[in-house]
Amino acid sequence: MFEIVGKRELAPNIKWIKVKAPLVARNAKPGQFVVIRLHEKGERIPLTLFRWDKDEGTIELVFQEVGKTTYELGTYEVGDAIADVVGPLGRPTHIENFGTAVVVSGGVGAPIGYSVTKALKEAGNYVISIIGFRNKQLVILEDEFREVSDELLVTTDDGSYVRKGFTTDVLSELLESGRNVDYVFTVGPVIMMKKVADITRKYGIKTYASLNPIMVDGTGMCGACRVTVGGQVVFACVAGPDFDAHQVDFDELLKRLAMYREEERLAMERFLQMRQVSVVGR
Ligand SMILES: Cc1cc2nc3c(=O)[nH]c(=O)nc-3n(C[C@H](O)[C@H](O)[C@H](O)COP(=O)(O)OP(=O)(O)OC[C@H]3O[C@@H](n4cnc5c(N)ncnc54)[C@H](O)[C@@H]3O)c2cc1C
């Protein structure tokens, strides 16, 4: 059992938790994730390592309540325990001194973007972070990004905070203005990552995306997480989750993510009936 030792709500339906998991903390690297199972009847879901502390033996996760398991995790409090935490999983993000690096993170991709930004900065890169959210209420980790970025650009889709528009608008402007960029990393909604890849392809800038397909075991045993990259089928949990964004079939990834929509809706309905709570907006 893995005890929750800290919990905070960062934004509506977005929660941060700190979990005691010494072995994971000891081996964690930026870009890696864990697969968790809340209890013996629970499903396994992947969540990315936001931060970790080897000495304290803790890991930090940030998750958005989007369905049954993440809503249920949101009801766990400090002192409660998660049955299984498996990890660290996946290949760590490749970090080197590229020169000028831009990290484009959208929504709940921000925790992953943060750990990569921090590592790129520590490797000597000049790092420009672009973080985007739907609205002001959903802005998370702004201070954390500022600490590890040379420049930070924040966008909201509706313009309720800082710059109105999408992260991709800012990226386009940056490149159109002639800024020299050597490397781009992107994580967030699939549509956003696809757009980032389309933009940087024109400039020939090396671009990596952290993919989020459905996962089950997370150790390469089943292929649920398969994605097509450069015409080859690969398992994201072991070969990724980071891939050359110019080679990824993003349309296929989108289709596969929507495969269980009806089952997910029913699971959420049953969960809410059992809890007898009502959730607006789902
Ligand atoms: C490598 C990786 C890292 C991730 N890191 C984070 C993170 O740090 N924070 C965060 O909020 N989310 C993260 N996700 C997404 C997270 O796993 C899903 O939001 C979660 O599984 C949803 O489960 P649910 O039961 O709450 O919702 P459901 O209603 O079951 O699903 C909602 C949507 O989530 C996706 N999803 C469902 N089951 C899975 C699954 N087993 N694996 C992957 N996606 C699934 C599907 O697109 C689905 O339509 C990550 C996904 C991957 C693959």
Ligand code: FES
């Ligand atoms: S989740 Fe089963 S192989 Fe990747």
